[in-house]
Amino acid sequence: MNFNPQQINKKNIIGFTEDDLNEYFISIGEKSYRTKQVLTWIHKRNVHIINEMSDISFQLREKLNEDFYIKIPQPQSKFSSKDGTIKFLFNVGHNQVIESVFIPEETRNTLCISSQVGCAMDCSFCATGRQGFSRNLTSDEIIGQLMAVSKEIGLSEAITNVVFMGMGEPLTNMHSVVKATSIMMSDLMYGISRRKITISTSGVVPNIYKLSQLTNASLAISLHSADNKIRDQLVPINKSYNIQLLTDACWAYAEATNARYITFEYVMLNGVNDSIEDAESLARLLKHKPAKVNLIPFNSFKNNPYECSDRPTIELFCKLLQSRGIFTTIRKTRGSDIDAACGQLAGKVNDKIKHPLSKRLQ
Numbered sequence: 001m002n003f004n005p006q007q008i009n010k011k012n013i014i015g016f017t018e019d020d021l022n023e024y025f026i027s028i029g030e031k032s033y034r035t036k037q038v039l040t041w042i043h044k045r046n047v048h049i050i051n052e053m054s055d056i057s058f059q060l061r062e063k064l065n066e067d068f069y070i071k072i073p074q075p076q077s078k079f080s081s082k083d084g085t086i087k088f089l090f091n092v093g094h095n096q097v098i099e100s101v102f103i104p105e106e107t108r109n110t111l112c113i114s115s116q117v118g119c120a121m122d123c124s125f126c127a128t129g130r131q132g133f134s135r136n137l138t139s140d141e142i143i144g145q146l147m148a149v150s151k152e153i154g155l156s157e158a159i160t161n162v163v164f165m166g167m168g169e170p171l172t173n174m175h176s177v178v179k180a181t182s183i184m185m186s187d188l189m190y191g192i193s194r195r196k197i198t199i200s201t202s203g204v205v206p207n208i209y210k211l212s213q214l215t216n217a218s219l220a221i222s223l224h225s226a227d228n229k230i231r232d233q234l235v236p237i238n239k240s241y242n243i244q245l246l247t248d249a250c251w252a253y254a255e256a257t258n259a260r261y262i263t264f265e266y267v268m269l270n271g272v273n274d275s276i277e278d279a280e281s282l283a284r285l286l287k288h289k290p291a292k293v294n295l296i297p298f299n300s301f302k303n304n305p306y307e308c309s310d311r312p313t314i315e316l317f318c319k320l321l322q323s324r325g326i327f328t329t330i331r332k333t334r335g336s337d338i339d340a341a342c343g344q345l346a347g348k349v350n351d352k353i354k355h356p357l358s359k360r361l362q
């Protein structure tokens with residue numbers, strides 16, 4: 001990264017990692033302890049005006065003001081579900097909107113965040129995929145969701161877990177996702193444990209290997225079928241990176257990051273992937289592997305060809321996996337009355353570009 005002030009425009013400093021800021025301070029001949037001072041002001045003391053950072057000299061504050069600004073996004077609107085879930089909409093310019101969802105539970109508070117405006121992966125059961133892709137979010141737009149939601153909900157309900165399960169495919173926006181993850185994990189900033197940050201991917205296999213070199217966050221895979229023919233239809237990137245290649249990458253990720261398990265998400269679609277044979281082949285695929293399965297009841301949205309499996313089918317599927325020794329849970333549906341449940345996030349996206357690897361068979 002080049003910090004020559006002649007060459008850069010002002011940047012929103014909230015998207016800077018410890019390393020980024022160290023590099024900046026070194027480039028202007030300052031000591032690296034400045035990083036700790038500045039980041040503590042912004043992320044721990046919630047001081048968002050550079051001139052109020054009282055232990056920083058006037059001269060250095062002037063310099064920081066020349067190179068940076070501090071801007072926390074303001075939610076454009078918010079919707080509260082009767083189950084306590086709150087959905088926040090953020091305008092990211094050009095009349096486009098992304099969504100973040102706050103999910104309070106007894107023992108934790110999870111924030112589901114977006115990594116892109118729309119998504120190019122075109123999964124056939126996902127509202128975000130329907131919209132196509134507009135652009136990647138920057139690291140400040142990603143961490144900004146956490147900062148803005150924390151501010152809105154108040155400190156007593158601090159966010160304990162973060163999942164990259166909002167709009168977008170995080171592994172096609174690695175640079176900013178990894179930076180945001182590093183800010184979340186940093187003890188100078190949010191100090192969220194790596195096990196409580198989950199990056200979910202549809203299966204961009206080469207980037208799973210790359211990710212393992214850049215972070216040790218938890219990994220979740222949108223699997224949805226253990227059969228390549230079915231998965232090709234549901235998650236089009238499977239045609240480029242099949243289940244064998246995907247699971248190889250998962251085990252390599254678990255080993256490289258010393259993860260206890262990889263989570264496999266499996267959306268339950270009536271008559272598509274919810275039979276006993278489907279459960280048996282999933283159990284065969286994951287047996288004796290560091291894997292757990294999270295079954296997601298399908299959340300419906302307008303004009304889609306699918307329906308959710310019925311409850312007894314989901315429970316039977318779950319029991320069968322458990323009886324084969326696979327740790328399996330059923331995801332509680334949260335916020336469906338405000339269209340905040342998995343796969344319902346539609347925000348507002350202007351462009352319609354599909355990922356070149358995801359030519360869906362119609």
Ligand code: SAH
Pocket residue numbers: 119125126127164165166167168169170200201202220221222265266267296297298299300342343344
């Ligand atoms: N793009 C990433 C993360 C966002 S999607 C990914 O696909 O992993 C978060 C999760 O919601 C994924 O497991 C996705 O497959 C699932 N999902 C998408 N649409 C859904 C729907 N309509 N109902 C239930 N889950 C859905």
Ligand code: SF4
Pocket residue numbers: 119120121122123126127128129130166167168169201202222
């Ligand atoms: Fe994109 Fe994930 Fe939706 Fe697929 S499921 S279209 S990868 S957001």
